[in-house]
Amino acid sequence: MPVQVLMPALSPTMTEGTLSKWHKKVGDTVRSGDVLAEIETDKATMEIEAVEEGKLAKILVDEGTEGVAVNTLIALILEDDEDESALEGVEAVAPKPAAAPQPSPEAAPAQATSNAAPAQKPTADGSRTVASPLARRMAEQAGLDIGTLSGTGPNGRVIKSDIEQALQSSAPAAAPQPTQAQTQTQAQVPATVSAGSYTDEPVSMMRKVIAERLTESKQTIPHFYLTVDCEIDALLAMRKDLNDRSPKGDDGYKLSVNDFVVRAVALAMRRFPTVNASWQGDFIRKFHRVDISIAVATRTGLITPVVRDADNKGLAQVSEEIKELAGRAQEGGLLPEEYQGGGFTISNLGMYDVKEFSAIINPPQSAILAVSTGKQQPVVKNGALAIATVMNCTLSADHRVVDGSVGAEFMAAFKKLIEEPLTMML
Numbered sequence: 257m258p259v260q261v262l263m264p265a266l267s268p269t270m271t272e273g274t275l276s277k278w279h280k281k282v283g284d285t286v287r288s289g290d291v292l293a294e295i296e297t298d299k300a301t302m303e304i305e306a307v308e309e310g311k312l313a314k315i316l317v318d319e320g321t322e323g324v325a326v327n328t329l330i331a332l333i334l335e336d337d338e339d340e341s342a343l344e345g346v347e348a349v350a351p352k353p354a355a356a357p358q359p360s361p362e363a364a365p366a367q368a369t370s371n372a373a374p375a376q377k378p379t380a381d382g383s384r385t386v387a388s389p390l391a392r393r394m395a396e397q398a399g400l401d402i403g404t405l406s407g408t409g410p411n412g413r414v415i416k417s418d419i420e421q422a423l424q425s426s427a428p429a430a431a432p433q434p435t436q437a438q439t440q441t442q443a444q445v446p447a448t449v450s451a452g453s454y455t456d457e458p459v460s461m462m463r464k465v466i467a468e469r470l471t472e473s474k475q476t477i478p479h480f481y482l483t484v485d486c487e488i489d490a491l492l493a494m495r496k497d498l499n500d501r502s503p504k505g506d507d508g509y510k511l512s513v514n515d516f517v518v519r520a521v522a523l524a525m526r527r528f529p530t531v532n533a534s535w536q537g538d539f540i541r542k543f544h545r546v547d548i549s550i551a552v553a554t555r556t557g558l559i560t561p562v563v564r565d566a567d568n569k570g571l572a573q574v575s576e577e578i579k580e581l582a583g584r585a586q587e588g589g590l591l592p593e594e595y596q597g598g599g600f601t602i603s604n605l606g607m608y609d610v611k612e613f614s615a616i617i618n619p620p621q622s623a624i625l626a627v628s629t630g631k632q633q634p635v636v637k638n639g640a641l642a643i644a645t646v647m648n649c650t651l652s653a654d655h656r657v658v659d660g661s662v663g664a665e666f667m668a669a670f671k672k673l674i675e676e677p678l679t680m681m682l
Contacts, residue, residue: 258343259308261331263317263324266295266302267592273297274322274461275330277416280312286333293319293330297461300559300588300595310335313343320391320415322461387414394419462557473619477535478655481614484667486674487644488630491516494677498571513647514550514604515575517627519680520673522546522566525600528666532599534620535656549598549618550578552585559585560618562598571680602627612648622654623663625670647674 263273274296280286286306295302310333317330324330332343387395387402391414395402398419405422407414459467495511502508525532525546534541546567549560561581563574584590599622603615606629615626630647637644649670653663673680 258313258338259310259333259335260329261292261304261306261333263326263328263330264295264304265326266297267596270297270326272323272325272461275317275319275324276301278315278319279303282312282315284312286310286312300585300590300592302592306333308333308335310338313340318413318415320413386412391415391419398423460556462559466557469619470616473617477617477619479617479652480655480660480663481650481652482660482663482667483612483648483650484671486647486649486671487635488513488647488674489645491674491677492630492645509572509575511571511575513606513630514602514627515571515578516674516677516680517602517604517625517649518548518550518563518566518574518578519571520670521600521602521625522548522569523673523680524666524669526567527669528662530662531623531653531658531666533622533657534599535622535654536620540657543599545599547598547600549595549601549621550581551601551603551615551618552582554586554588556588559590559595560598560601561585561590561595600624606630606647612650614650615652617652617654622657624652626650626652649674 263275266273275293276296277294279291279293286292287309288306290306291303292306292312293304295304312331313334314332315330316332317324317328334340334343386407392402394400394416395405395414400419400422402414402419405414405418406412407418491513495513495516498511499509502510525548529542532543532546534543545565548563548566550563551558551560561578561584563569563577563581566574569577581590581594585595598618601615601618601621601624603624604627605613606627608629610628611631612628613626615624617624626649628648628650630645632643632645635642635644635646649667651663651667658666
């Protein structure tokens with residue numbers, strides 16, 4: 257019987273994915289461990305490998321297909337002792353295409369002149385260009401008019417390689433002239449809405465998951481917030497001194513304020529394990545390891561790589577891990593185990609000069625710390641006015657797990673570590 261290749265579940269939250277690229281073609285010999293295809297999930301692009309040997313006999317889902325449900329049959333592999341007759345009677349369930357968002361009645365007239373590129377785009381002669389979602393996105397990013405390209409995919413479908421070839425061998429194509437139907441539609445646009453004044457951008461899978469999880473968080477988790485102002489002049493001085501002492505070459509390091517924040521949170525979590533827990537309905541799950549998620553903004557949305565056992569790692573090691581994880585997060589190269597789990601999240605917007613904000617809890621965690629920028633401001637010390645660099649930090653906590661007094665004690669411990677950074681070395 258042919259080996260069935262199914263759409264894998266690459267993360268616990270994954271229900272569907274995009275088959276972005278096939279690395280093998282029909283007729284190719286497949287060995288165990290060979291990369292068959294690339295799958296775009298809600299978090300990253302992952303490779304799937306063959307677990308059996310044989311010949312790739314049939315591809316059932318074209319590359320660039322969106323909305324392929326987990327466990328959908330995507331390909332068939334014939335084993336060495338099988339021939340084509342073994343494929344008879346094997347049927348594939350075609351994945352449902354991603355539903356296009358329906359425009360509101362008010363937006364419908366203007367949407368006809370939107371700059372968004374549909375999967376099938378009208379050309380100058382009124383015909384329609386069929387393109388994969390991946391090719392469509394690449395064309396939009398490169399400023400290419402996909403309607404001027406000839407597709408090499410099935411039934412003339414424009415695929416990724418067509419976009420790459422167009423970028424390498426030709427200048428940007430001129431935009432096609434509008435058809436008569438488009439011209440008439442433009443004339444019907446109400447005077448209160450200018451034609452082409454907005455673009456309807458399709459929602460990526462990653463953005464959909466973010467929206468669902470954060471909506472669930474705000475609707476179902478009873479948030480409460482605790483804010484402290486931390487004076488960080490001693491921390492800044494220690495950071496400069498340590499960076500100045502950094503060895504040259506590959507063994508060197510460059511510490512950031514965020515590295516100190518991660519270290520301080522980890523040590524405070526060790527003292528107050530209640531914040532390192534998750535609400536499970538009938539019970540509270542308390543984690544034994546201090547694993548801290550770091551919010552990283554990418555082009556497609558937010559992802560939270562995890563620093564494991566952060567309480568047992570020094571500043572230099574924490575710094576190196578965060579830089580390495582954040583770099584691969586930007587490229588979509590994180591493995592599922594590198595962004596799943598974690599008992600606490602840190603979201604730092606200090607680099608954007610944000611004075612204060614409150615973050616939304618990342619379920620199923622029970623707490624997240626929002627870190628703002630450090631600013632010089634007047635403070636009172638020993639009854640006298642002075643100037644200090646103050647960093648505002650706000651804890652968002654799940655009141656089902658963390659009591660107000662426990663949250664306050666945690667923040668007091670965190671503040672003391674930040675303001676007296678030498679204690680982090682103990």
